[in-house]
Amino acid sequence: MSQPAVSNAVARLKVxxxxxxxxRYGRGIQPTARAFQLFGSVRQALQLVQNELPGSGxxxxxxxxxxxxxxxxxxxxxxxxxxxxxxxQIAPNIHVMFKSSLNQNTEHQLRYQETEFVISYEDFHxxxxxxxxxxxxEMVLVASKNHPNN
Numbered sequence: 001m002s003q004p005a006v007s008n009a010v011a012r013l014k015v016x017x018x019x020x021x022x023x024r025y026g027r028g029i030q031p032t033a034r035a036f037q038l039f040g041s042v043r044q045a046l047q048l049v050q051n052e053l054p055g056s057g058x059x060x061x062x063x064x065x066x067x068x069x070x071x072x073x074x075x076x077x078x079x080x081x082x083x084x085x086x087x088x089q090i091a092p093n094i095h096v097m098f099k100s101s102l103n104q105n106t107e108h109q110l111r112y113q114e115t116e117f118v119i120s121y122e123d124f125h126x127x128x129x130x131x132x133x134x135x136x137x138e139m140v141l142v143a144s145k146n147h148p149n150n
Contacts (some may be wrong), residue, residue, distance in 0.1 A: 010022070015084065019034040022035060044112070065094055069118055069119070071118075072122070076100040089121070
């Protein structure tokens, strides 16, 4: 797009969202809070459109995407190296950024695709999320035979 075309598009977006979207900052510009808020939704919409274009299927072997994956503790110490090794074999140019904790922002990060995937014991029962059981886990308690409660 030419610079005038971008300026016209931004002018239309300013009217549509009733916000400046970008403000001068030093010698450049920076997004407003509303622009940051819109970014996740716009990015998600563009990704959906891109996924539906003919011939735009996901090709792991040639993809250079960056994925953000949250793996909660204690799974992180077990799974991150396995995930990394598997991805390295089938998709050598993909980068995975691991986070190891869930917090109150995790749902927000999923919704706005700041985090693409979460591996957790916690289930997200919301219609906008899909969850798939990965495995069944058994916890065991080990204690000395000499423990007073045996």
